[in-house]
Amino acid sequence: xxxxxxxxxxxxxxxxxxxxxxxxxxxxxxxxxxxxxxxxxxxxxxxxxxxxxxxxxxxxxxxxxxxxxxxxxxxxxxxxxxxxxxxxxxxxxxxxxxxxxxxxxxxxxxxxxxxxxxxxxxxxxxxxxxxxxxxxxxxxxxxxxxxxxxxxxxxxxxxxxxxxxxxxxxxxxxxxxxxxxxxxxxxxxxxxxxxxxxxxxxxxxxxxxxxxxxxxxxxxxxxxxxxxxxxxxxxxxxxxxxxxxxxxxxxxxxxxxxxxxxxxxxxxxxxxxxxxxxxxxxxxxxxxxxxxxxxxxxxxxxxxxxxxxxxxxxxxxxxxxxxxxxxxxxxxxxxxxxxxxxxxxxxxxxxxxxxxxxxxxxxxxxxxxxxxxxxxxxxxxxxxxxxxxxxxxxxxxxxxxxxxxxxxxxxxxxxxxxxx
Numbered sequence: 001x002x003x004x005x006x007x008x009x010x011x012x013x014x015x016x017x018x019x020x021x022x023x024x025x026x027x028x029x030x031x032x033x034x035x036x037x038x039x040x041x042x043x044x045x046x047x048x049x050x051x052x053x054x055x056x057x058x059x060x061x062x063x064x065x066x067x068x069x070x071x072x073x074x075x076x077x078x079x080x081x082x083x084x085x086x087x088x089x090x091x092x093x094x095x096x097x098x099x100x101x102x103x104x105x106x107x108x109x110x111x112x113x114x115x116x117x118x119x120x121x122x123x124x125x126x127x128x129x130x131x132x133x134x135x136x137x138x139x140x141x142x143x144x145x146x147x148x149x150x151x152x153x154x155x156x157x158x159x160x161x162x163x164x165x166x167x168x169x170x171x172x173x174x175x176x177x178x179x180x181x182x183x184x185x186x187x188x189x190x191x192x193x194x195x196x197x198x199x200x201x202x203x204x205x206x207x208x209x210x211x212x213x214x215x216x217x218x219x220x221x222x223x224x225x226x227x228x229x230x231x232x233x234x235x236x237x238x239x240x241x242x243x244x245x246x247x248x249x250x251x252x253x254x255x256x257x258x259x260x261x262x263x264x265x266x267x268x269x270x271x272x273x274x275x276x277x278x279x280x281x282x283x284x285x286x287x288x289x290x291x292x293x294x295x296x297x298x299x300x301x302x303x304x305x306x307x308x309x310x311x312x313x314x315x316x317x318x319x320x321x322x323x324x325x326x327x328x329x330x331x332x333x334x335x336x337x338x339x340x341x342x343x344x345x346x347x348x349x350x351x352x353x354x355x356x357x358x359x360x361x362x363x364x365x366x367x368x369x370x371x372x373x374x375x376x377x378x379x380x381x382x383x384x385x386x387x388x389x390x391x392x393x394x395x396x397x398x399x400x401x402x403x404x405x406x407x408x409x410x411x412x413x414x415x416x417x418x419x420x
Contacts, residue, residue, distance in 0.1 A: 003388065003409055004285025005369065006317030010388040012280060012407060020404045023270045023305060025241040025413040034245035038074045041235065041248035042081055048233050048251070054086035056155035061095050061177045064124075065108040069162035070237045070245045072114030078160070078235060079116060094122040095150055097161070097181025100188055100349065123150065127185040139224040141217070143190040147229055148182040159226075159234040159253060163260040164268075165415055167300045167356065168195045168204075169222065170213040171264065173236045174257025179225030191221040193347045200344060201337060204359075210300060211265055211415055213258075226253065236260050241284065241413040272416045275307045277403040278395055280388075281411035282315040288412055289316040291323030292370075293350065296357050298411035303360050305406045305416035311365045311398050313391045314411075318370045323350075330354035331380045336362060365398055367391045 001022070002009040030037065042049075052058070060078065063069045075094065082092060094113060096104055103124045110117045125148050126132050134152040138144050151157050161181075163173035180188035194217040195208045207215040231253045238247040238260060246267075249260035281302035283289035288298070295316035306312055322328050327350045333339040339358055343351050360366060361381030368382045369391050377384035385391040408414070 001407060001409070003280070003282035003315055003407075005282060005315040005388070006286050006289060006319060006371075009285075010315065013389060014280065014392060014405060018404050020274070020276055020406055021270075022407045022409070023411075023414055023416055024408070025410050026267055028240060028246050028267060030244070030246055034070060034073050035077065037245055038070070038077050038235070038237070038248045041250040042077060045081075045233055045235075045250045049081050049085050052082065052085045052087055052156060054088070056087065056091065057153070058082060058087055058092045058156045058158065059095050059151050059154035060092065060158045060160060061097050061151065061182055062112060063161045063177075063181075064096050064098050064101055065104055065111060066101060067162060067172070068239060068243045069160070070239060070243075071112050071160065073245065074160060074235060074237060074248070075113055075120075076115050078158070079120060089120060092120050093150060093154075094120055095148060095182060096122065096124045097177050098125045098127070099180040099183075100127050100185055125182045127183065127188060133184050137228040139221055139228075141194065141221060143187055143221055143225065145179060145187050145225045145228055146184040147178060147187075151178075151182055151229060156232040157229060159231050160236065161234075162237045162239055163249070163257070163264050164239070165210045165264070165301070167210045167297060168192075168208040168352070169218045170209070170211060170216050171219075171257075171261045173260060174234060174253060175219075175222040175226035177226070177234070178229045178231070179222045183225065187225065189347050189349065191218060191225060192349050192352060194218045194221045195352060196340070196344065200341065203340065204356075210304075211269065211417070213261065223254070238264055241410050268413065269415050269417045270305075271419045272305055273419055276305055276310065276406045277307055277399050278311045278313070278405035279303075279306045279408060280313045280392075280405060281408040283412050284410040286317065286319070289318060291320045292316065292318050292357075292372075293323030293327060293353055295412075296353055298408075299357065299360060299366070301415050302408050302411045303364060305408070306364055308363060309365065311367065311395045312360075313367045313369065313388070313395055315369045315388060318372060321372075326350050327354055328376065328380075331358065333358075365395075367394055
């Protein structure tokens with residue numbers, strides 16, 4: 001077996017008889033082309049679309065380039081349906097849900113819109129521009145929600161994107177198109193801050209975890225924020241690990257999203273009878289391991305298959321470094337209580353990811369095979385290695401008698417879950 005690392009592969013030199021399982025994304029066959037799958041989902045919105053009237057202004061929210069969703073396929077199909085019910089091209093605008101991300105380049109807009117580029121207006125959300133924001137209400141936990149004024153002023157707001165696991169909101173897609181997708185920076189931060197329990201030193205909410213929506217305070221904040229925006233409907237895709245369209249869900253923004261989350265959970269969860277002493281995981285190579293913030297997803301999922309104080313070997317080249325200039329600075333905090341206190345004092349989404357990584361580095365022995373200087377890896381609480389063989393040599397002395405291991409070649413695309 002070989003694992004991807006950046007643009008190369010590395011052989012795994014471990015005894016196969018000790019391998020409990022290869023935890024990998026499923027091979028899912030699909031009936032129909034991506035166009036047919038998306039078209040069938042839109043057929044279920046025929047009544048909703050029939051209620052649209054010529055002259056109405058329609059804003060379609062879609063994901064930025066960091067989240068593959070199949071937008072170059074689904075946006076033209078959606079616009080085709082809008083035109084068929086009398087909506088003119090000039091009355092349609094595509095709004096890219098950047099959250100707090102950077103603006104998109106023209107080339108990225110071309111990739112997002114596909115054949116619609118140059119035909120339908122496209123704009124990027126700007127979370128820090130008060131002229132682009134309008135206040136729409138306050139959630140039950142006190143989040144003041146301001147969103148992009150174009151979404152507020154539209155006669156019809158359509159949300160699009162993709163559904164996948166999210167490490168503390170449970171799942172992506174659906175309500176996340178509004179909050180944080182087109183919300184103010186302060187609303188984005190406040191919705192993510194819900195990951196922490198109220199009160200200094202009380203840590204992360206146990207329900208704000210990957211694959212869980214029930215009682216998840218981050219999900220609830222996002223749902224309430226989205227409800228204030230009154231979306232007409234959503235269109236969400238589910239993609240395979242290699243970015244093929246497997247399914248599409250369209251309709252009521254809560255019901256369709258819920259159905260998509262159930263579909264995803266059933267197919268991308270791996271039932272785990274027992275946790276392992278060692279997990280050897282790859283993000284899946286470039287671009288999935290382009291930076292450490294992206295690679296954290298694979299680390300989070302792989303850790304679910306590991307015993308406390310077990311060993312995790314993660315292959316993540318990180319050719320673009322951390323993924324954000326402020327990320328590494330959080331590791332000046334050397335203990336979890338100090339780290340948590342700093343996060344509560346000045347919450348930052350990248351700080352939350354750094355905190356989550358640091359928690360795992362404290363709970364497990366994490367050996368990171370990457371391009372980072374050794375001193376930076378040590379600063380983050382992990383053990384640095386430049387080769388998989390070197391990481392294995394480091395891991396073996398840390399393992400108990402009779403150890404077993406799991407292999408995860410696409411660790412960011414499948415979630416190990418305990419069998420209840």
